[in-house]
Amino acid sequence: MARATRLEYRNVTMRFADTAGRGVTAVAGVSLAIADAEVVALIGPSGCGKSTLLNIGAGLYAPTDGAAFVDGERVEGPNAHVAFMLQKDLLLPWRTVAENVMLGAEIHGQPRSQRRRRAHELLDGFGLGEFAGRYPHQLSGGMRQRAALARTLAVEPSVLLLDEPFSAVDAQTRMVLQRDLARTLTRAGKTALLITHDLFEAVTLSDRVLVMSARPGRILEEMTIDLPEREDPLARRRDPRVNDYVARLMDRLQIGEDTLEPQAIGGGA
Amino acid sequence: MSARPRLPPGAAASVALLVVFLAAWEWGPGLLRIPSYIIPSLSEVAREAVRMWQVSHVLMHTGVTAGEVLAGFALGSLLGAFIGYLLGMSPATEVALSPYILALQIAPKVAFAPLFILWMGYSVYPKILVAVLIVFFPVMVNVLTAIRTVDPDLINLARSFKATRAQIFWKIEFPASIPALFAGLRIGATLAVVGVVVGEFVGGNLGLGFLLTFGEGQANTPMVFVSIVLLTLIGGIAYLGVVLTEQRVLHYLPGRNANRRVG
Ligand SMILES: Nc1ncnc2c1ncn2[C@@H]1O[C@H](COP(=O)(O)OP(=O)(O)OP(=O)(O)O)[C@@H](O)[C@H]1O
Ligand SMILES: [Mg+2]
Numbered sequence: 001m002a003r004a005t006r007l008e009y010r011n012v013t014m015r016f017a018d019t020a021g022r023g024v025t026a027v028a029g030v031s032l033a034i035a036d037a038e039v040v041a042l043i044g045p046s047g048c049g050k051s052t053l054l055n056i057g058a059g060l061y062a063p064t065d066g067a068a069f070v071d072g073e074r075v076e077g078p079n080a081h082v083a084f085m086l087q088k089d090l091l092l093p094w095r096t097v098a099e100n101v102m103l104g105a106e107i108h109g110q111p112r113s114q115r116r117r118r119a120h121e122l123l124d125g126f127g128l129g130e131f132a133g134r135y136p137h138q139l140s141g142g143m144r145q146r147a148a149l150a151r152t153l154a155v156e157p158s159v160l161l162l163d164e165p166f167s168a169v170d171a172q173t174r175m176v177l178q179r180d181l182a183r184t185l186t187r188a189g190k191t192a193l194l195i196t197h198d199l200f201e202a203v204t205l206s207d208r209v210l211v212m213s214a215r216p217g218r219i220l221e222e223m224t225i226d227l228p229e230r231e232d233p234l235a236r237r238r239d240p241r242v243n244d245y246v247a248r249l250m251d252r253l254q255i256g257e258d259t260l261e262p263q264a265i266g267g268g269a
Numbered sequence: 270m271s272a273r274p275r276l277p278p279g280a281a282a283s284v285a286l287l288v289v290f291l292a293a294w295e296w297g298p299g300l301l302r303i304p305s306y307i308i309p310s311l312s313e314v315a316r317e318a319v320r321m322w323q324v325s326h327v328l329m330h331t332g333v334t335a336g337e338v339l340a341g342f343a344l345g346s347l348l349g350a351f352i353g354y355l356l357g358m359s360p361a362t363e364v365a366l367s368p369y370i371l372a373l374q375i376a377p378k379v380a381f382a383p384l385f386i387l388w389m390g391y392s393v394y395p396k397i398l399v400a401v402l403i404v405f406f407p408v409m410v411n412v413l414t415a416i417r418t419v420d421p422d423l424i425n426l427a428r429s430f431k432a433t434r435a436q437i438f439w440k441i442e443f444p445a446s447i448p449a450l451f452a453g454l455r456i457g458a459t460l461a462v463v464g465v466v467v468g469e470f471v472g473g474n475l476g477l478g479f480l481l482t483f484g485e486g487q488a489n490t491p492m493v494f495v496s497i498v499l500l501t502l503i504g505g506i507a508y509l510g511v512v513l514t515e516q517r518v519l520h521y522l523p524g525r526n527a528n529r530r531v532g
Pocket of ligand 1: 016017018024025026045046047048049050051052053215
């Protein structure tokens with residue numbers, strides 16, 4: 001494993017001042033490193049600071065202590081190498097699907113013809129070609145989430161931060177989206193940090209799963225997923241070893257704290 | 270796709286109601302023995318309208334009032350939107366100004382009309398100014414609230430693309446505030462008429478507000494009615510103008526232009 005490190009957190013601590021004036025420590029001393037083209041899943045109880053870590057990686061929050069690094073460079077603010085995607089699609093209702101996909105490139109000042117070509121390429125790739133001129137409200141939830149993924153990829157980031165990207169879509173659509181994402185990540189060789197509550201998603205999509213403790217969040221355990229076919233989560237899902245990994249993760253989460261959310265074990269249905 | 274747009278349900282009932290209303294206006298007062306200086310019948314009002322057309326320069330007065338409404342509405346909305354966006358972008362300014370804005374908002378704006386007349390004389394300006402003041406608030410408050418309630422994740426999305434403050438405003442905040450801006454403009458369109466009429470009540474010899482008080486002084490009830498109808502018409506046209514513009518601008522929202530399906 002001599003691959004370069006793409007995303008790294010060094011001893012990151014984040015404290016929020018709450019309304020009462022007391023501080024809330026969301027994450028405490030988290031260190032982790034993600035290699036080039038690696039997909040790492042991050043799981044942990046609700047409120048343990050997963051989204052906070054993502055925001056720090058995206059340069060949206062400045063950590064109280066420690067720092068995040070992308071390609072060895074300290075993250076001081078939003079930067080062009082990182083893009084994020086949330087559970088909410090965040091499509092702008094006044095823009096067509098293609099215009100939404102182009103948002104990042106447009107902000108970066110890319111020439112119009114170039115960004116339009118890129119948007120249509122991506123939309124075609126996700127089977128949304130004929131919807132390029134539609135408005136978001138004319139799309140289904142799964143299609144909207146796919147458009148959001150296209151928007152995330154359109155800025156050609158080297159690191160993708162994904163915060164429960166598919167938790168708002170139905171189980172069947174989710175499986176299709178997971179396959180699309182896995183393919184895209186593998187083919188383009190992207191590095192990704194995937195936050196999820198769905199243990200099956202964590203195991204089938206990633207090379208490695210990190211388990212966080214309840215707040216203040218720390219990394220409790222790291223589990224390497226030794227399974228073939230990362231680009232095809234549907235095939236992986238049929239592998240009986242997936243169940244062993246999931247069982248181990250369940251154990252690990254319950255040992256840490258019994259605040260495990262019911263949805264965390266329901267995802268495989 | 271069938272091209273012919275269907276009338277919304279209830280449209281027929283609405284027309285029927287209008288016919289009933291007009292009929293009641295025409296024959297109701299006579300049947301109930303209400304004297305015509307209290308409620309003149311429809312035909313008396315119509316006759317008075319013709320008379321006013323011929324001798325009272327009603328068209329000119331209507332034009333003056335409509336012009337004042339338009340000017341007051343346009344200036345008030347521009348100012349309200351501008352200040353709304355300004356305060357929305359700068360929370361510190363909002364905190365500093367909010368008690369004064371609140372005080373002004375609570376003060377009955379029409380009460381300023383005599384003051385403005387003292388300042389500016391019997392011209393169209395004090396009337397426009399009252400309208401500006403009265404239109405300003407709903408537009409400003411709506412815009413301010415809209416800017417305040419833009420989904421912070423949308424802002425973060427733009428920030429993650431390294432958007433500048435101006436880009437965040439023009440690409441996210443401003444378009445996100447448009448529906449609320451139009452809600453404010455709708456309220457403003459109807460309030461502008463109120464502001465202008467009160468200004469015309471207070472001083473001057475121009476406009477429908479003047480005709481209204483003039484008719485009152487002469488105990489000419491039909492003249493009062495004609496003026497009210499014309500004022501309502503001006504307000505209605507202003508409101509309709511806003512709604513039609515809104516439909517064009519907000520065409521991307523679901524439920525609008527339902528007849529113009531894509532595909
Ligand atoms: N901007 C903020 N201001 C104050 N407190 C915050 C802020 N963001 C997060 N927190 C707090 O930090 C803690 C961790 O929040 P975070 O959103 O990172 O959790 P999470 O692991 O993503 O949870 P979930 O799985 O429910 O999404 C929570 O207690 C939350 O209340
Ligand atoms: Mg979260």
